[in-house]
Amino acid sequence: MGTGADLVLQRLLAGDVDVCFANPGTSEMHFVAALDANPRMRAVLCLFEGVATGAADGFARIAGRPAATLLHLGPGLANGLANLHNARRAHTPVVNVVGDHATYHAEFDAPLESDIEALATWPEGLVYRPHSPAALTAAVDGALAGAIGPPGRVATVILPADYSWGPADSDGSPVVDAPPETGAGGIGAPAAAELLGDYGEHTVLLLGGAATTAAGLTAAARVAAATGARALVETFPARLARGRGIPAIERLAYLAEQAEQQLAGATQIILVGTRAPVAFFAYPGRASGLVPTGAQVHTLDPADLAPLAEHLGAPAAPAPDAAPRDLPEGPLTVANWAEVIGALLPENAIISDEANTSGVLIPAATAASPPHDVLTLTGGAIGQGLPVAVGAAIAAPDRPVVALQADGSALYTISALWTMAREQLDITVVILNNHAYAILQMELGRVGATAGERARSLLDLSRPDIDFASIAAGFGVPATRAATAEELAEQFAAAVAEPGPHLIDAAVAPWG
Amino acid sequence: MGTGADLVLQRLLAGDVDVCFANPGTSEMHFVAALDANPRMRAVLCLFEGVATGAADGFARIAGRPAATLLHLGPGLANGLANLHNARRAHTPVVNVVGDHATYHAEFDAPLESDIEALATWPEGLVYRPHSPAALTAAVDGALAGAIGPPGRVATVILPADYSWGPADSDGSPVVDAPPETGAGGIGAPAAAELLGDYGEHTVLLLGGAATTAAGLTAAARVAAATGARALVETFPARLARGRGIPAIERLAYLAEQAEQQLAGATQIILVGTRAPVAFFAYPGRASGLVPTGAQVHTLDPADLAPLAEHLGAPAAPAPDAAPRDLPEGPLTVANWAEVIGALLPENAIISDEANTSGVLIPAATAASPPHDVLTLTGGAIGQGLPVAVGAAIAAPDRPVVALQADGSALYTISALWTMAREQLDITVVILNNHAYAILQMELGRVGATAGERARSLLDLSRPDIDFASIAAGFGVPATRAATAEELAEQFAAAVAEPGPHLIDAAVAPWG
The missing domain is CATH 3.40.50.1220 (TPP-binding domain)
Structure with a gap:
């Protein structure tokens, strides 16, 4: 008989969940230990919970099946919530395993004690807390079925430490039934x-x-x-x-x-x-x-x-055709950087698009690029782009991933770069570095506000400028800087040609 | 008559809240714009919400009065929750201003819509949602009184965008009554x-x-x-x-x-x-x-x-006396790095201590250092140390702040470095870089788990090693690397002697 942690891993694997994006703590140590006996589970270490949850979202959008996360009590789940909000809006199935204190420890209100259920339900999530070791199987199986839906949901299993380290038995049966037939809705x-x-x-x-x-x-x-x-x-x-x-x-x-x-x-x-x-x-x-x-x-x-x-007997509709394109020249602008990506996008790519204001011309520029998939910021909670790229790259190791990433948004989950380096993921990150929360500079006027110097300083990311190439190097990702379209083209072509992660810090002039 | 945002700022200032750690979005643009007309409010831009909330905690621990945070809807509050959990455990007063959609927009369930109250109550927090512009004064005043307590609490004002941009009037009266006399508790x-x-x-x-x-x-x-x-x-x-x-x-x-x-x-x-x-x-x-x-x-x-x-007629008790101390030599260890800090700690310092396992010997090493204050990780939610240092430095600009920071924990809120650079805060960050979640390597055995290579890889921060000096430079903070006690001493002495932020990436061997 194995531990409860063993059982949880086995039930996840029986449900075809074989990737776990993990940021564990003490209460998750038995789950971590159980990874050795369950080598089919790929555990991917993330250095912040928002990276883990965003990666699980990106994985499922590409793989079409959920990944698990491993998070540490309420505060760990709290750090993962923003990207679970995006997953909720994407209808992505995600299975969180949140370690909790031992059941008998809760009454002592130890420093990390909190209301995990309140957080787990927030992204319209489903919560499964077993009340005995015998209930572990039902909790994991329930979470899997709940996550898969349809529609896809965020489902959380709360795993008390004593159930994790105590004995538990699996009956080894398959877990997830095929999703119910959901008779076509709508008008037909x-x-x-x-x-x-x-x-x-x-x-x-x-x-x-x-x-x-x-x-x-x-x-x-x-x-x-x-x-x-x-x-x-x-x-x-x-x-x-x-x-x-x-x-x-x-x-x-x-x-x-x-x-x-x-x-x-x-x-x-x-x-x-x-x-x-x-x-x-x-x-x-x-x-x-x-x-x-x-x-x-x-x-x-x-x-x-x-x-x-x-x-309707509708004939075939026109679709974009490949046309030879000239690469643009000159200092990087909101227009020409997109043309570079469009011209050089590799075959079968996945784009994780959090380019925000800098990316407005990307759709036009990539319409005739080789066929690719685009993953967008579904819930508006910024800091999704780099984690989603991590998950997509793990779901499709044979496809190049391109993360088009606004500078301000990148910093919410910047340690995703380290996971790219550790896992040697084939991701090219292009940071659109305009040294500003440019979208807020635009929104300020749209909501009818006027702003002087003090207000504008809150939308400005210069003083000091952020050097993403230096940050990337610190996380072990090779990085370059591009100030012209020619430099971006050369660096982007080299990055996608070489396996593993790369980052290009692209100095894109803001609009106007 | 000003806007509702003006009124909120005025009520905060009337309550002696004159620092706001901000990470705003579109729904907060009128609050941002109102900063120009209310120059007494110091707005400090943070690039992640967990930095803002941790800074508010650190500010209040030193200033003895609350700071405000400015956060963007539910996902922004979610990103700030972990450090609000630490503030809860520290009994720190914090006043969050969380912007929300316009009241009439809620029913449309726009992408960023969520249950803000559920998040705001999670850290045993108080929530104040005005239901008319006329209720803004009572909401802010209530939150101030609720935050101050005693005991100190996390209190959140939810500020709908339409109340923020609409007209509102202040009667200009002082806000916060003196805390009620809380007749001595206990046995006497x-x-x-x-x-x-x-x-x-x-x-x-x-x-x-x-x-x-x-x-x-x-x-x-x-x-x-x-x-x-x-x-x-x-x-x-x-x-x-x-x-x-x-x-x-x-x-x-x-x-x-x-x-x-x-x-x-x-x-x-x-x-x-x-x-x-x-x-x-x-x-x-x-x-x-x-x-x-x-x-x-x-x-x-x-x-x-x-x-x-x-x-009891108790006589004076012994207290440590300054004694000349030799600086240690040789490669950095868990023991000698602490001796360096103890020997060179400047007068009247504030230590933000998130050194975790590497810091076990700091108390002994600093017992006879010049008088100082130590701020510790009250709630166990890691990623507190750098933000708390930011807040402490703003609360006490004439005191040197020393952040003793474990490597793994630093990465949850690493963009705090940028705010240190922008505000030119007098903070010396010492990263204890042992390339591991060393506390989990210890806890693994303590909870009775055994681990092989796959499990151990989840506790390991090498492959690749993280270069904090490079990351700090990317955020605009001058940084050095120390591998020996002599190097740490030289670099630490130089850092505390020079105004503004500095980071030392100290290669401290782990225990054992």
Whole structure:
């Protein structure tokens, strides 16, 4: 008979969870010790919990199945919450294993004691606390099933130290049943065809979730071309297929005033794998909901997109074709750095996109690049980009990962660089270093505030400038600095050509 | 009439809160803009919320009054929670201002929407959400009073964006009444004298909170000397006076087996500003409570310590005296690095101590150093040391701050270095770089686990080694590396002699 920690590991493995992003403490030591007897579990050490949770999100977005995290009591879970919030918005399955004090220790209110359940439920999460060693199997199995859904959820197993070090038995049975058949929701293809036949040119198809695969986008583009409807992708999709051969469907803009333009005149909106569009923030005098007044809202299951295209007899839709492109020259700007990435993006890449304001032109620049996947900042909690790149690289070791990363956001989870170095992950990080919270410089005006010097100093990341190449070297990641498009091109090409992690600190001039 | 944000700033200032550690987002832009019209508020930009909350804790421990934090919605508060947990355990007053979406925006469940109250209450915190602009004054005033207590608490004002940008009026009245008289608790000096007269040699005086000032420690040492009682300081005091002229009262050990030895034979324990001692973690076969079986537990108000000493007619107690000390030589060890600090600690210093296993010999080494204050890791949530140093330095610009910082723990809030550089804080950071989670290497055996190579790799911070000097340079903090005691002495002396922040990456061999 093994320990409870052994059993937890075995149940995770039986449920096909074989990667654990870990930042353990004393209460997790038996789980750590049990890794030796369960070598199929790959434990990846992260130096901050937000790296672990973001990596689990990135892993599942690419692998299509959950990873585990290993976190230390309430404070450890607290540090991981922001990226669990992003996972919640991405509908990503994540299984947290949070070690707790021994059950009999709780009443003593030791220094690290806290209400773990309150934190675990916060990201609309499911919580499984076993109340006996015999309940460990049900707790882990329940968390696995709960995480997988659908929809994907954050599920947390609270593992008391005494259950972890005490004896426990596994019956060795398989864990997770196939997800239940979720009979197609929404209006179905024939009804959608009828709506589109009547009002095609006044219809918006808004795509998210399972509709943003290459197949989903292709079917949506066919529907749009055949009916005159506008197809749009939600603002921050969890995983978006892009590149040559895949219709480059525009995303709904982050700026509410632009999004209103994109949706203007629509009398019906068909939601496919997403929800009704809303403004990211409220602004004085501006509406929060983005559905045009009086428009009807319908839902269509993503699985019904292809049947709908067939039903309509829609012809193939155009998709971007590769064209030889000249590399840009001159000092780096918001425009030309994106062109460099677009021209040199390797085959089959995964982009972790937290470029924020600097990345506005990336979609246009990469539309005809080789086919790739884009993982975006789903929940708005910054500090996602580097961890998600870690998880994606572990999920797909044969695919190059490119992290396009704003400077300010990078610093929330910067120690992700160390995990890239330890695991020798094939990640090229491009830091868009404009020495500012540039998005806040923009938002300041949009919310109607005016600011003098003291206010502006809070949006400024110079004084001193941050040298990301020096920081990366400190974490063991080879790094270079680029100030011109030529330097970025040379360094990016070299970085993607060589295995292992690299960082380029790109001095991109801010907008305006 | 100003905006609601103006009003919030004015009420904070009226309550003598004039420092705000800020990591703002779009919903906080009007608060940021209002800083220009309220120049008495010093806004300190932090690049991660855990830096802001830890700095507020460090500020209040030294200043004796709260600072504010400015945080961005639920995910921003989430990132600050771990250091709020430490503040909770230190009984530190902290006033969080957490921006929220406009009130009418909440129903749209925009990407950053979440249950802010659930997070704000987690560190046993008080929450103040105004339900109209007219309620802003009461919310801020309530949070100030709630934070100050006593005891000090974490109090959070949730500030909706529309209240922040809308008009609001202040009546300009002073905010915070003097804390209520809290009539002395506990048994009082005469009763304590009687207990000590009967059983002095079987009594432990356990000191925390207000009892760990120089005056409190001096009185406690007199009582101990006069009665044969043992005086001990709680394991992790919020602020502890130390150095020449101040009795060097031993702290209760972190290791439960050592703490049991310190308390063995006691038939009564008198708690002075602290609570009954408990083991930090549970260990198989070891008790969680540390009060010896059958011992009586009493409480005494810290204000009664000096009267008790008078009542007993206790003579002055011995305190460490300065003695000339030779600087050690040779490669850095757990012993000799502490001797260097003890010999060279500047006058009137503040030590932020998160040295963990490497710091075990610091108390002995600094007992006869110039008088100083020590701020310890009260709640066990690592990543406190650098932020607390930031706050302490801002609270006491004329005092040198020394951050003794374990390598692994440093990385949770490493961007604190940037704030040190921007504000040119007089902080000397000494990183104890043993390339390991050394405490977990120790705890692994203590909890009865055995580990092979895979388990041990999760406790190891080499592969690659982390170069803190390079990271510090990236954040704008001048840095050096020390491998010998001579190098550490030279670099430490130079760092404390020069204003502004410095970092020394000290290669300290681990125990054993």
